[in-house]
Amino acid sequence: MQLSQPAIRVLGALMEKAKTTPEVYPLTLNSLVHACNQKTSRDPVSDYDDDEVMAALDELRDKHLAMRVDVAGSRTAKFRENATQEWELSPEEYAVLTVLLLRGAQTPGQIRQRSDRLFQFAELPQVNDRLHKMENREDEPFCLTRSLGKEPGTKEVRWLHTVGEEVLPEEASQPDTGSLDSAEPVAPAPLDPRQPTMDEIVEKLDRMEKRLQELESLLNELTP
Numbered sequence: 001m002q003l004s005q006p007a008i009r010v011l012g013a014l015m016e017k018a019k020t021t022p023e024v025y026p027l028t029l030n031s032l033v034h035a036c037n038q039k040t041s042r043d044p045v046s047d048y049d050d051d052e053v054m055a056a057l058d059e060l061r062d063k064h065l066a067m068r069v070d071v072a073g074s075r076t077a078k079f080r081e082n083a084t085q086e087w088e089l090s091p092e093e094y095a096v097l098t099v100l101l102l103r104g105a106q107t108p109g110q111i112r113q114r115s116d117r118l119f120q121f122a123e124l125p126q127v128n129d130r131l132h133k134m135e136n137r138e139d140e141p142f143c144l145t146r147s148l149g150k151e152p153g154t155k156e157v158r159w160l161h162t163v164g165e166e167v168l169p170e171e172a173s174q175p176d177t178g179s180l181d182s183a184e185p186v187a188p189a190p191l192d193p194r195q196p197t198m199d200e201i202v203e204k205l206d207r208m209e210k211r212l213q214e215l216e217s218l219l220n221e222l223t224p
Helices: 004-022 028-037 048-060 091-103 108-114 124-135 200-221
Strands: 066-067 078-081 144-152 155-159
Touching: 004 028, 004 048, 004 066, 004 078, 004 091, 028 048, 048 066, 091 108, 091 124, 091 144, 091 155, 108 124, 108 155, 124 144
Parallel strands: none
Antiparallel strands: 066 078, 144 155
């Protein structure tokens, strides 16, 4: 399975909105374009137009991963995801895959925090267990995730989906400081107890993203 970048984003957006805004699901083409290009919960942020999203939908429909829904009395076609049925996804797999499709490589901790509107993981080991099971599934596709190893400077392992080639963020280049043998170790600066921890910052940003996403969904409903 090698989906294009637009198809990956469209599938992720359809899967997300099915759970977070069921009252306006399935999505019209206009709503789906907004969902793909929203500024929150997306990495990277995209700028797809109607034709690109429609082409991505055709790609997904050819692979039986999306469906067109014609509502009686309405001239506007709507679309829904079909990966749940095609791949026989469990609720846990659905949540993990949606986050990876929309945000790219993630650590288990990030997946747990960012999937809470899709599935409530009780604890972090549950996420790790699910990621490994998705890496070795009994049903097709037999592999939905793969490990990318640890992030630079951290102990956490990043994971990525396997349904298409993702563009990984470039690692920040390190300045040339000369020979390592001649470099003197620099003691880390003491932590300011008044400053928030990284976990607190990430949690606050996630809350802000969720609120912005809710506002964008409301705006999409008002958009003709």
